[in-house]
Amino acid sequence: MSSSDDHAGIARLAPASRPRTLVVMGERHFRDMFDAPRLHRLRHLCDVRGPLPAGSFHDGRVRAELGEVEVLLTGWGCPPLDDEVLAAAPRLRAVFHAAGSVKANIPPAAWQRGLVVTSAAAANAKPVAEFTLASILLEGRRTWRYVEGYRRHRDGDSAWRDLVPPTLNHGAVVGLVGLSRVGRRVAELLQPFDFTVLAADPIVDRDQAARLGVTLADLDDLLRSSDIVSLHAPELPETRHLLDRRRLALLKKDAVLINTARGGLIDTAALIDTCRAGHIRAILDVTEDEPLPADSPLYELPSVQLTPHIAGSMHGETRRLADSALDELERFLDRRPLEHQVEAAGLSTLA
Template identity: 50%
Template sequence: MSNPPTAPAPQPSPAGSGHRRPRTLLAMHADLAARLIDRPTLARFTALADLDPTLVVDDFTNPRAAAALRETEVIVSGWGCPPLDESVLAQAPALRAVIHAAGSVKHHVTDACWRRGIQVTSAAWANALPVAEYTVAFVLLANKELLRMRDDYRARRGVPHDWLAAYPRAGNHRRTVGVVGASRIGRRVLELLRPHDLDLLLHDPYVDASEAERLGARAVGLDELCAASDVVTVHAPELPSTRHLVDRRRLALLHDDATLVNTSRGSLVDQEALVDELLTGRLNAVLDVTEPEVLPADSPLYDLPNVVLTPHVAGSLGGELHRMAAAAADELARYTAGLPFAHPVHHEDAARSA
């Protein structure tokens, strides 16, 4: 447990406002709260709720945490929140809501929570924004062939060269981008790509042709998407059915010099097959996620010139974390006012989400 920034003294709710201050507990990695919650948002939390800002729980068996849990009505969770299983819920008879100041709730919201009828909300929409921005940036750069051109320019060092002739296909005009998965992130990617002169394809088994058209894309099968796209970007959830969704056969469908972008989960791509393709130089890849999440030191992905490899940082980072905390504070304000959550997570949706 550790301390977030010191908050100003909490102010009571105005008399007759209809708001109340539920006992609330921060549950996340011990050192996360200080980076996640800035001073203005912490002040909102302490004004809205009976919350001890010096208590950040990453272990519910800790005596101080266990004592607080007995009185807790709302948990504001983040990355590193321990699972809320039957044994934890037995110690939290007053718990009514979990407000997750991050994306997926799969790691800590268990079936026991759904059976209890605990309300759940997530800032997944807020975390989707930087992932989509990262994706779109690399989609546009990939079509422009900027990384290859950068290396080429460095190698020539002052030698004149006909760049127009050397890169006849470079650019984004009428290039085809295939989006795999109409998740929050996938939809935001489509939204950000729509102003560009691109042909957008979408594969999602839950999205029909008319909905895809409303999103600015054409619905196609995954094989067709792989064969037709200059860039394929993966935004499907990690499920048993999506493991190696982009497998060796589908990678072979990608045309030469196509780029695969994966900001979802490493398991969605057959990484061994992808490495084989990348070693030939036939394909390019932008990988923010891998399997395992930290690659062994001898992985060729670290050094291949046709690979951009980043350490799962497409999501909220630095100041972007504050957006998720602010989103959680907004949901806490709705809860204290007796309003439904603006971004609820339902059991049936959680089963097929990231």
Template identity: 50%
Template sequence: MLPTSTTRPRALFAMGRHHRDTMFPPSAVQRLSTYVDIDPAHVAEDFTEEPALEDVEILITSWGCPVLDEEVLARAPALKAVVHAAGSVKHHVTQACWDRGLTVSSAAAANAVPVAEYTVAAILFANKRVLEIGGLYRDHRSPLDWSRHFPGFGNYHRTVGVVGASLVGRKVLELLRPYDIDVLLADPHVSTLRAAAMGVRRVELDELVSASDVVSLHAPALPETRHLMDARRLSLMRDGATLVNTARGSLVDTEALTAEAASGRIHAVIDVTEPEVLPAGSPLYSLPNVLLTPHIAGSLGGELHRITGSALDEIERYCAGEPFAHAVHHAALATSA
């Protein structure tokens, strides 16, 4: 049952205005207004002297949301829930929120879909050597003996190593199931039995790296995962193997990757880097065995509406007195993005 006009909770948009305008078109605002009382034109981009905080029960957040610290929460006595229309909540949900007992939801599962789709496309193209063949075809303008140039290329029974059974990692595993591909998983938090139930074989990271034709990274950015793919581990990759990173740039030692890629020994599909924008002189921009994209794997364009729908579904559940389907649990943040 939807709340009546006298019992509807008060909500507030807290995000960059551009994201509010892009993600909440009139149709989404109309649906939202059936659940909550909200001024759709008001967007809190800065909580300093924000009068709407006083009676807000639900914050609808996204990219650009200011930090919810103790001082902000003290001015929001009625606040009970944060519905994040994006992925990670680590940038704005602080310890003070958990101490207060706020209920938090995230659209990370919705945002995982396009990242996984990009990743699977990268895997299939990498094994088929699409980028290299496309470049050679463009240069020669006539067919070559592709099997001679790329012996064993293709996806049939190639080995793909997935590093991290995160939301994106699990979605990649799901999307790979229809293909005749052998999949390995490295994740210290997943047992051999659980991996088997997921249809994959669990191995240690070094074994995965050395045994895979494609290594795809889906681990969170944590102190212990910084430079997970360092010079030593990159050297374990098979000659001609491909590294795919759609997770976090800090997982890879950029200098070591540049050296390996420049040698021509391995290939890379990189959507995230450290630093986020590489220096203009980085060889990774121009190496023929590297595809470098500017952090586009996540939700963009029409894909943002999937995130909006997820957030609206969560608000509907909250207003109906039901638990969030995509609740964020404080304890899980230590091992998640």
């Protein structure tokens, strides 16, 4: 059954055996995700026990339920499933994560135990890609320069406009660092526009890139060639500070750097110096420390736009995540193949 708002209105037989289930996530995220139809569907599929939602594994009611629980439905705000939690849940068979990355929640012991783990990362990629596309198009128009110039001079026809760099939305080069779920979706969304799109990704071949309408390039060459660079790589030991001082210096004058992936991909000290010098503009939805310390120079730099990690699903958008998790749960109960299962072997390339 496909995800939609009318699940509750479709008559279906309940699963023969509804698994004992705990929902563990933040209260606000749960309220956003589970409207009445989705809550009805959850209760239809599962025997939901304990607090709804549970915010901690240390709550007495949750600890009492862990001994019987077979399924966890988790999301943002769920604490890690540490060894103590796993030991207290001997019947646990599966974790359906109604959010993106599972790395912070699922420890090695869970994989060793053979738990089924799924993620709603594919559903969460959609709003991130849309945010990125909007940023590319607005930055391509140099919108922030006109907003600031108009506000300061209050004269839309003033000579200050001659100081704004040329717009980029026709014939510019966009560089995607990483063809992750989000990177691939951004590549697809860019196809109707008049951009040349380059991509740097060590595990994607040229045929795969061509199907997305992008040309593979070495990372340094991509940085030298691109007018707008958007980061979509996972943060791994080998990608930490991927854009260091040397690589930031490769960017064109007045290039735009967009980061909706992970803050640690950029050397923050080097970025501050590069933006302070007026060499590039940075659009940062993620930073190396989150929240960013109140005394960070990034707040004060006019060439930096900061948003507090809002590119992913918010408010009603999070219902896609609930649908994804519930769809996977239904497939699991029906013994059908899962579409978004996370395997331990693939963790090294995931965000």
